[in-house]
Amino acid sequence: MQANIRPLDHLPLVGEPGALALVIPRGETIDFAGLEARTGRLAHWLREQCPGVGTRVASWLPKGALASILPLAAARAGLVYVPVNPLLKRTQVAHILADSGALLFILPPNRRLLLEAGDVPEGTEVVDEGVPNGIMADDGQPALSPSSVAPDSLCEILYTSGSTGRPKGVMLSHANLSLGADAVADYLGLRSDDRTLCVLPFSFDYGQNQLFSTWRGGGCAVPFDYLLPRDVAKAVRAHGITTLAGVPPLWVQLVEIDWPEDAAASLRRLTNSGGALTRPLIRRMRERFPTADIYPMYGLTEAFRSTYLPPALVESHPDSMGRAIPHAEILVVRPDGSLTEADEPGELVHCGPLVAQGYWQDAERTAARFKPAPAASHHGGTAVWSGDTVRRDGQGLLYFVGRDDAMIKSAGNRISPTEIEEAAVTTPGIAEAAALGIADERLGQAIRLYVRADPTHDEDALADVLKAALRRDLPNFMQPREIVMLSELPRNPNGKIDRVALAEMVTS
Structure with a gap:
């Protein structure tokens, strides 16, 4: 490992004196000195609860100060952090707790009510979020100093969304997370006057990096849970947001709503991962956010992020x-x-x-x-x-x-579903598309195309227009046997189109 890599919990030290590090909507504002102090106090408390180095501590939290600071504090305490996506169901949460062997589980009272007997393993202590929140806010609490842990020490276990069976845990080191923050802050050019609206789940590597890369650049993070796309536009305007990260389904929703001119103009950069941006979507993003730079990116949890397009x-x-x-x-x-x-x-x-350290216990x-x-x-x-x-x-x-596992094999042809989907969304009125292979005795697989129409278009008329466009733009072997119009495409907890759910619809 490189000798100059700093442990993850050193991130709060880079902010300018007095600069804001964290703004909680309808809550407190925290500068970098306050972020450091809260990290130290929370880390001391965590070590008291979990004295063994490498002990797992899990959380199932909404976005806020605690969810933002916990990864830093757990790292400082020598623990391994396991964030659980708030959108998961109790059976998935129970699997993550059992699989990770977490000895401490922090969550709000309303989520505790969702769990049933046996969901929390024996020996796992369940703690209400109010306890660590109180510890962080109390200036009289003792605090741990920044750690000097080895860069290759295990720092976090991030569980996949579970769209392909039970969630599996990806093991990330301090170096993985710290260098990921360095890399993104560098190529995005993040600086002290930037504000990032953190709309993606913190249990998602891309979502968590919203915090880490912003702080590495000395900027301010604004954690935000939203219900509707227009809530995002309002928050961008209210907080002077300069940086917004999303996945393609979110961008589709955001370009469909009206944006106040000053909100759209405040955005300097839009970043995308979790799926490719289509040409029509890029065009609409440019129209909606004319002053923002667009950063298409590709990544996988097992190696954080691999590529970006300037x-x-x-x-x-x-x-x-x-x-x-x-x-x-x-x-x-x-x-x-x-x-x-x-x-x-x-x-x-x-x-x-x-590159991550592998899959936990697998x-x-x-x-x-x-x-x-x-x-x-x-x-x-x-x-x-x-x-x-x-x-x-x-x-x-x-x-x-x-x-390889998504390619459609039809009549001896290997067909990329992405190519069909991109052809579909170039048709005016088609907002989203997902292509799947379905079993066929003669072809091996036939193609079924699921699409969501723009609500301003008539679905019946649009289906005929789409069929004609695909016949014009795609070869015969790539033509869908069926086109299914849906009002919404199913999504997994990270906001991506859930192809497993669509496949289950095929067999149902």
Whole structure:
């Protein structure tokens, strides 16, 4: 590990004197000195509750000061933090508690009422959020100083959303999280006068990095839980937000609403991950937020973030994933591990210090995904073999082709659902689309396309328009057998289109 990597809990130390670090809507404001003090007090309390180094502490919290500071405090106390997505159901929460072996579980009273007997393992102490909130706010409480933990020490376990079976825990080190904050703050150009509206879940690596990268740049984070897209627009206006991170389904919703001119104008940068931005969506984002830079990004929890496309290239290369972010080495390889030629599809392999430590208590799945880096790697060591097929053009820009487990195999053709979906959303009136393969005795798989129409369009008329557009733009083997109009596409807890739920609709 690099000697200059700081532990995660050192992040609050970078703010300018008196600069705000955290603004809680309808609540308190906390400067960087206050963030440091609260981190130290909470860390001291956590160590008293969980004296063993590496003990897991879990939380199931709404966004607020406690949810924002807990990851720093747990890191300082030498514990391993396990944030639980507030949108998960009790069975998933019970699995995470049992699987992680958390000895402390912090949550609000209303969420405790959602749990049933047996959901919390014996030996796990359940604590009301009011207790640590009181500790943080009490100036008389003792505090721990910043830690000096080894950079490769386990810091967090982030559980996947559970869209493909039970959630699995990805093990992240201090270095993974600290370098991730460095990288994003660097390429986004975050600075002390920036304000980030944190709308994504803190249990999501992309969502948590909203906090860490903002603080690394010396800026202010505004945690925000919203019900409706217009709530986001109001918050951007109320807090002078400059930075907004989202996933494609959220951007689709945000461009469909009316924005006050001054709110849209305050945004300097829009970042996207969790799925590709389509050309029509990029166009609408530019129209709605004309002064903001757009940063398309690609990442996976097992290696945090892999690539980003600089805003200057979005116009000329809107379909590209961009190039490697700082601290990441991205290779495109053939099945034998050799590097592909320009425009030759291959598997994306992520090497370098952002690579996670594997899956918690799951050696089999760890061995399948975390394997020795290809011989061409400069970093060597363990790499994440993503399972994603990409290609690199002659300029070194990467393009997503598809996931091996999502590719549709029809009549001997390997079809990327993304290509069908992008063709669908170029049709005026189609807001979102998701393509799936369904079993077919003759073809192997036929294509079913789910779409959500813009509410201003007539669905019956639009279906015919869409069919004609797809016949015009796609070859015969890529034509959907069925087009299903839905008022809403199902989403997983991270806001992405839930393809597993759609697949269950196919078989139901």
